[in-house]
Amino acid sequence: MTTQTKEAGAPSPAGEGxxxxxxxxxxxxxxxxxxxxxxxxxxxxxxxxxTLGIVGESGSGKSVTNLTxxxxxxxxxxxxxxxxxxxxxxLTTAREAELEKLRGNKVxxxxxxxxxxLSPYYTVGRQIAEPxxxxxxxxxxxxxxxxxxxxxxVGIPNPKERAKxxxxxxxxxxxxxxxxxxxxxxxxxxxIADEPTTxxxxxxxxxxxxxxxxxxxxxxxxxxxxxxxxGVIADMADDIMVMYAGRAVERGTTDEVLRSPQHPYTWxxxxxxxxxxSDLGAPLAPIPGAPPSLLNPPSGCPFHPRCTFRDRVGGSxxxxxxxxxxxxxxxxxxxxxxxxxxxFVEEIKPRLG
Numbered sequence: 001m002t003t004q005t006k007e008a009g010a011p012s013p014a015g016e017g018x019x020x021x022x023x024x025x026x027x028x029x030x031x032x033x034x035x036x037x038x039x040x041x042x043x044x045x046x047x048x049x050x051t052l053g054i055v056g057e058s059g060s061g062k063s064v065t066n067l068t069x070x071x072x073x074x075x076x077x078x079x080x081x082x083x084x085x086x087x088x089x090x091l092t093t094a095r096e097a098e099l100e101k102l103r104g105n106k107v108x109x110x111x112x113x114x115x116x117x118l119s120p121y122y123t124v125g126r127q128i129a130e131p132x133x134x135x136x137x138x139x140x141x142x143x144x145x146x147x148x149x150x151x152x153x154v155g156i157p158n159p160k161e162r163a164k165x166x167x168x169x170x171x172x173x174x175x176x177x178x179x180x181x182x183x184x185x186x187x188x189x190x191x192i193a194d195e196p197t198t199x200x201x202x203x204x205x206x207x208x209x210x211x212x213x214x215x216x217x218x219x220x221x222x223x224x225x226x227x228x229x230x231g232v233i234a235d236m237a238d239d240i241m242v243m244y245a246g247r248a249v250e251r252g253t254t255d256e257v258l259r260s261p262q263h264p265y266t267w268x269x270x271x272x273x274x275x276x277x278s279d280l281g282a283p284l285a286p287i288p289g290a291p292p293s294l295l296n297p298p299s300g301c302p303f304h305p306r307c308t309f310r311d312r313v314g315g316s317x318x319x320x321x322x323x324x325x326x327x328x329x330x331x332x333x334x335x336x337x338x339x340x341x342x343x344f345v346e347e348i349k350p351r352l353g
Contacts, residue, residue, distance in 0.1 A: 129147040251329070
C-alpha cells in the first residue's frame with residue numbers, strides 16, 4: 001500500500017463504538033486521460049441508530065465513497081487505500097465472497113433510480129425475496145411471505161397482490177418503497193441511501209423520509225444519507241459531512257452545520273437555496289465557477305478558485321497549503337475562527353434570513 005499523509009485531526013483511529021469507521025480513504029480510477037482521484041483522504045464514522053448526511057455537488061465523491069464501502073468497484077481500474085471497518089471488520093482487503101455475504105445482509109443500499117435498479121423481468125415480490133433466501137437460507141414460500149410483510153411495512157397497499165406486479169406497474173414512489181423493503185428485508189445494521197428522493201415530488205419525498213426515520217427506529221440501523229439537498233438533510237440527518245473535490249471540508253451535528261456553518265463552500269450551498277420568503281423575481285445566488293477536475297485538482301485548498309474570501313487569508317496560503325480538518329466540529333479552511341464567525345454573522349446570515 002502506498003504511504004499517504006494522514007489528515008491531521010481526523011476521527012480517532014479506532015473509531016470506538018462506531019458501526020462504520022472510514023479512515024484516510026483514497027479512491028482513484030485509471031482512465032485514458034489519467035488518474036481520477038475521486039476520494040482523497042476521507043475519514044468519518046457512523047453510529048448505530050444515527051443518520052450521517054453527506055452533502056455536496058455532483059462529482060464531490062459522495063457516491064464513490066459509499067460504493068467503495070459496498071465493494072462495488074472494478075478492481076482492474078480502481079485503487080483503494082485506507083481503512084473501512086464495518087462493525088470492526090476490514091472491508092478494503094476482504095475477498096468478494098466475504099463482501100457478498102455482507103451486501104444485503106449487514107449493509108444494504110437504496111439507489112437513486114429504482115426503475116433501473118429493479119429488473120423489469122421479475123416481479124417485485126420475487127426481487128425483494130431473493131436476498132432473504134440467499135442470506136437466511138429460507139424457502140421460496142417463507143421468503144415470499146417475508147417480502148409481502150416488508151411491502152406492507154413500507155406502506156404498499158394490498159401487498160399480497162402488488163408483490164405479483166412488475167416494477168413498471170408501480171409508481172415512482174411505490175418503486176422507491178419497494179427498494180427500501182428490499183434493502184431492509186434482512187435487517188441490515190447499515191443502510192446507505194444514495195439520493196433516494198431526488199426523482200420524487202415533494203409530497204412523496206416527505207413520505208419516504210418519514211418512512212426511513214420510522215424504520216430506523218424499528219430496526220436500529222445506522223444510515224448514510226447522500227444528497228445535494230440541504231433541506232432534506234435538515235429533516236433527515238443527525239450529523240452532516242460536507243464534501244468537495246473528494247474531501248470532507250466541514251462536519252458536525254446537523255444543528256451546528258446548518259445554524260453556524262464555518263466553511264465558504266457550505267455558505268455557498270446554503271446561500272444558493274431558494275427561499276419561500278424571498279422576492280419572487282429575486283435571482284438565485286449560485287456558487288461562482290464550476291467544480292474542479294479530479295484529473296488535475298487545484299493545489300492547496302481545492303475550493304480556492306471559487307472562494308470569494310480567499311483574499312482575507314494572508315499571502316498565497318490558500319493556493320499552496322492544504323487546510324486540514326480538525327476533530328469533531330470542524331471545517332477545512334485557512335480563515336481563523338474569529339474571521340469565520342464575523343463573516344457568517346455580518347455577511348452570510350443576513351442573506352439567509
